[in-house]
Structure formats: structure tokens, C-alpha cells
Amino acid sequence: MLDINFIRDNKEQVEQAITNKGEKDTSIVEKVLDMDEKWRSKVHEGDLIRAESNTKAKEIGKLMGQGKKEEAQAIIRETSEMKEKIKELEEEVRELSEEREDLLLKIPNVPHPSVPVGFTEEDNETFKTWGETDEREWLKPHWELTEKHGWIDFKRGVKVTGAGFPFYVGAVAQLQRALINYFINEGVKAGYTELQTPYFVNEDSARGTGQIPDKEDMMYEIPRDEFFVIPTAEVPVTNFHRDEIFELNEVPAKYVAYTPCWRREAGSYGKDVRGLNRLHQFDKVELVKIVKPEDSYDELESLREHAEKLLEALELPYRTLLMCTGDMGFTQSKKYDLEVWSPGQKRWLEVSSCSNFESFQARRMQLRYRKDEKDIETLHTLNGSGLALPRVVAAIIETYQEENGKVRVPEVLKPFFDRDHL
């Protein structure tokens, strides 16, 4: 959510941002400003009447205390009209405030000036490439190898739950566990605090990170208990500090958390969902930072570098994309995607997304810090995957495969294995 005062002062910039993010109709800006105007005027009107009514109530109290019942009665009669008016205004204010809030929640975050303007994948900038893509023809896609070794059981996953909920069996289960450990360890080494989180969150939390109202369809729901199943650890982790005011020495706060992630992925099909490419449940190690506004763009770079180093340590060729305005989503102001090379599929797979939300999430969540004696300021939040597991697993299996179908264990994961091959 943007600051209404910011919108008021930067109307054109916000409209431009909406356009650049791919939405043609920018009239919402006009609407929200109009609604805000109405809301403020009614709030003020209500405040004035309430002030008067409070004064009278105090007079009554005084008179009652002195036993002057007659005089008190006279004032009480005066207030009855006011009472109705207050109720009326309260109702109006409530409605206006709701409408205002609804509109405000529908306005996307403003992209950073360094973000390329564009609307399709082609408009994303390649920020960096690392390693040589392996184009050898005989390299097999991971699903053939896992099938051959019995490492991933998609069929039984379908039987037990449904499509997109595979079982990992034996060596690949071990590989995932090793990766989770490795990623968390690297996060902790880099100064992130490890967090284990709830996997269900309430509506306020889903709203806090912007899954509601923007991306409701991505989440599984548990209506009976009014929970949402987390689509990423970002949701519980960022909400960890919701409604809190940090002291100066408490920022930056940095967390690393492993959780499974559940996503409905409605409308996905074809090669995108083949094998481990897209699942309804997958594992991910997530990094979250809560930082001072002036630091957030430096923090974004270090977050990106941290994720990149994980891929480098695993010796997996990758590229980093700077996402264009139209491809980056509602809540971000700047986003990098890391894509690992899948030599068996001859394509890039997204394994990390590092974003700066500036104050967009923090404002919804009331995440602030005491800047000095007088000022309280909204913080900035960032997050990035470090990393998403299944596609890394796929890339490892494909990259480390040998012609006989065996798969070597990457060097950095050797401590987690007692052998050279999976």
C-alpha cells in the first residue's frame, strides 16, 4: 500500500507507475484522492461534533457532582440531537474509509527509476550471466533420470494427494534435505537469524504481505478455521514483526527460513509443469530483510549476491534478470530473478526472486522504527529465495549426470553424503 500523502503529492508519478506495470486504466488514482478528500472532510466534521459533545458531557458531570440536576437535564436535552448526528457521521466515515482503503490496496507499488519499462519477458534486462550453458544433446531431462532411479514418485503423489504433490524417494529426498541444510547454514553464516514458522496464516497476515487482495487465487485456504496455507515463507516471516516499532539498534532485522510452499498454480500446463518445473507443494529457503529506507537498495544488491553465490557454490550456470516494470508484480519496486540453466531441458528455470518492496508491505503491516526522539518512520522490506528447491534439484540432477545415468554429488554437498554419487 502506498502512502496516501505520497499519492497526493505525486499523482502523475503514480499514474505512470500503474501504466508501466501494464494497467491501462489509471482512474483509480483520481478515485482514491477524491475518496480521501471526502473521508477527511467527514472525519473532521465528526471530530468537531464529538468535541462539543464531550465538553457538554463534562459539564453534565460537573453539575451532577454539585447536585444541580435541573441544569444538567437541560444540557442532556441539548445533546440528544448531537448523538444522532454523531452516529450518522460515524457510519458515513466507516463506509468512506472502507472504500478509500479498498482503492488504496489496489494501487500497485511504484517501480524504482532503475527498472526498465516494459511489458513482456523480452523487456527484462539480463543483468548477469555466470558459467557456460551445457548444450550437449545427450543430456537427459531430470524426469527421465529420476524415473530411471525411482527417485521421485509422481504417480503415487497423484494417488495420495493429486498432481503436483510428488514423493521424493531415497537419494533425492536426501539431496533436498542436504540442500535445505546447506542453504540455511549459508544464510546463518551471512548474519540471518534462522526462523521456523507456522505454515498457516490468518487473513491479516495474508493482507500484510499483499497476497490479499492481489493474489488470493494463488493460496490454498482452510475456510473452516479461516486460515491461508502459506505460498512462501515470506508471509509468516515478514509478518513476524507486524504492528511493531523497532528501536534503532534493532534494524536491520534479517531472517532465513525453510518452509514448504503451497501454490494452487491455476492455469498452468504443458512443459511448464513437467517434472519438477512447477509443483503445488515445494520446498524453499527464504531470506527476509527489514531495513532502514536509505539502505534498502544496497540491501537488495547484497541479497541478490547472496543468492547468486549459492548457485556458484553448487557450480550451476545461471543468469540474473532485472525484471521490467510490467513483469515484476504488484508489490515490488525492484526485482531480480535468478534463473538456473537446465541442460536436460535446454531452458532457464527461475530459482530465486529477490525483491525490494520499499515501504509497500511495511505500511500495511505497520512496520516502523524510531528514527530519533521525534520521528517514527516506516521501514523497508525485502525478500529473496535462497533458494527454491525443486528446480535446483532438477538442475543438479541434469548438470551432474554422467553418460551411464549416474549423478554425481556436488562438491559443497559432499559433507551431507557418504558417497560420490546420489
Place this chain on the structure above:
RNA sequence: GGAGAGGUGGCUGAGUGGCUGAAAGCGCUCCCCUGCUAAGGGAGUAUACCUCUAACGAGGUAUCGAGGGUUCGAAUCCCUCCCUCUCCGCCA
């Protein structure tokens, strides 16, 4: 799941209808005093929003778990919900 108790400011904890946005203590900040690993005195110390102001700032409204109700007036009474604690039950 059943029975009971309770939710007040950063913390402890008063407060059962009016001068209580909230005593007192602790903590914290600033000032004064004090020559020493300390003590004493004074002042200040929630958040959001609105209005006025160029600004410093001033005023107003709301908030005592959340929402609703009664009342001229509610932390205080009533209802609903949430949460915490104790006992029982169940259980990894």
C-alpha cells in the same frame, strides 16, 4: 473438548460510571546536584488520524484484547468473538 480465572501504557500494577489517556513503581531521556564502581532532586517519556501553521508548534478526535450495545458520559455495565493462565480430558 469441559470447568474456572483473566486480558490496562516499554514492563510491573492501581483503577467498578463523570476532573482517568489513565495512579504508583520500574525502565528510559534530559537537566541539576554530587569527586568516584553509588546515591539524591527536578522535568519528560504511547500510537493513529484530522484541523490550523511557511516552520517551530498549537488544538481536536480515537484507542485500556477486538467488535457491537446501554448511557448525556464507559477501562469501569451488557452481548459476541479472540487470546492467555489454572484444573480435567486427549495427545506427537
